[in-house]
Amino acid sequence: MSALKESDSKPKSPVIWAVGGGKGGVGKSVITSNLAISLAQRGKRCIAIDADLGGANLHTVIGMPNPKYTLSAFLRREVDNLHEIIAPTPIPNLWLISGARALMEMANPKYTQKEKLLRHISKLDADYVILDLGSGTSFNILDFFLVAQEGILVVLPEPTSVENAYHFIKAAFYRKLKRATNRTGVSEAIDRVMVEKISRGIQSPRALIENVYSVNREAGEALQVAADNFRPNIIINMVRRWDDKDLGQDISVACKDYFGITVEFVGEIEDDDHVKKAIRMRKSVMGMFPASPFTKSIHKISRKLLSHDGDSHE
Template sequence: MEEIKNKIWAIGGGKGGVGKSIFTLLLGDSLAQLGNKVIMVDADLGGSNLHTFAGIRYPKYTLADFMGRRVESMDEVVMETPINNLKLICGADDILGIANPKFTQKTRLLNHLKNLDADIILLDLGAGVSFTTMDFFLYAPNKIVVVTPQATSIQNGYGFIKASLYRRLHRIFRKDPKALEIVKRSSVPVQGENIDSMAKVYEALKPLKEDYVEKLMDCLNCINIKLVVNMVREPKERNVSHIVRSVAKNYLSLDIEDFGVIQYDRILEASINNMAGFLTGGKDSASRHNFYDIAYNVVKSCRELIPANSLIPTTS
């Protein structure tokens, strides 16, 4: 069961344009080159474009076909890409109100994902902190947050992490009004209030019920977030990872793993209208080895799930 669950990786970031979709595509490609069966899912339900990046002009099927029950199983909406081992479930823009799926539609979708025939499933999330985006993020056992060195991206990336964590805490403590009030007060600290960090939430919850502290610790320990800094132009910008992780540690008591950096890549940016060409032809561009490094990190995280010979690249 764990094996099935561990293969899902969500890629979020809060801010638009930080490179979540490109990251999904190139990480997917690197993992596929390493011999893994990869399925990317365009879970940006309001602004799907991953299929265009993957070189699919007119998707035959999209998630809307699955949500609208026009196909019998999710396998039918999995499309081939020009890359061997790399497949895609295309997104759909607000067809049948899909941008705001109901809770039951979301759980059905997520439950079917687990059963797809793949070693690794990458969910490309939309920008912002909609409930749907956060629910997809929280559902995935592995979560990658992509930020760039821009101040607004750092802010939104941290905001996305915080909002997702609080969504989970709301759910955990929803049945106890007193506990919920503590969680709510800490999520929007008012001046003069003393619950302004997760450590203070811990202290405030302790007297309420014996197992609350344990529940809080479980939530913090299991959330499993990794951070990638994209579009790094100079060495000092690598420090962004340290900044975000320190703030998350100090205020949210979250241990976020440094998952690597990706250089700003001129060739990649110039290839935006022909990403399929970049995948097959841009092997020597500046950022390619960064994606391989992160792919190795992903494989390392699931190494108990993937046969050892998958770790050997099949292409140079």
């Protein structure tokens, strides 16, 4: 019996963190790779996955050449198993599954491919899997974001990026609600609200849930659970001296107030020239500049995120 138990508990699923952000150029790849490095440095066995199928470059910011095999090999069924395309990195405890050389048409894998990929990711032998999602709010990206224990949004202190972040939060939230129920009536109600409100914001997700609840108690409860479990995190990146230091906290307050959604502000990263320097040298920022403000912020953020699953080692 004990032997059975052992083999039962052995394939423990990795904890998944997914880094997204509506817009390109906000620093997702640099933050993803360095969060992964920070975890690896803490002794966590970590796999970074470049799921930015359209514009993958995680290998560059980790400081290594293109791996031979990439996700597209898996999606094209050239390999059966993700383990076959895991590449070691120069950093102990860190491995990479690259999205490089993926074809553009692969940026939108079919539903079955996506489900297969998600299934394989959850079976990876690692403590943590860190996903770099591409920009945008396609269903594929949202689904990867939602499957993660920690969804992380990178936002810049500028209107376009804030606007994208709100768009992303709304889209992900409704995607989450929609996936929580298969009842056609409920699903249609959510669609209606989305179509009506998406252009100017959701009036009140709470009202929507109450509405559903009054019609169908079970479905209402399912939505409530889904809404309660939706807790994205935000990072404000490239903060300069004159930028508003309260932005992250204020976004969190507004989300709670306006949507009833808990968005946790997990930290800001100041605009740091070390990042550019390291990228130009094709090295990881943390490896190259361990004392830089960027490195310090990343460590702080990873500690904060780790504390979410009660992991307080160190």
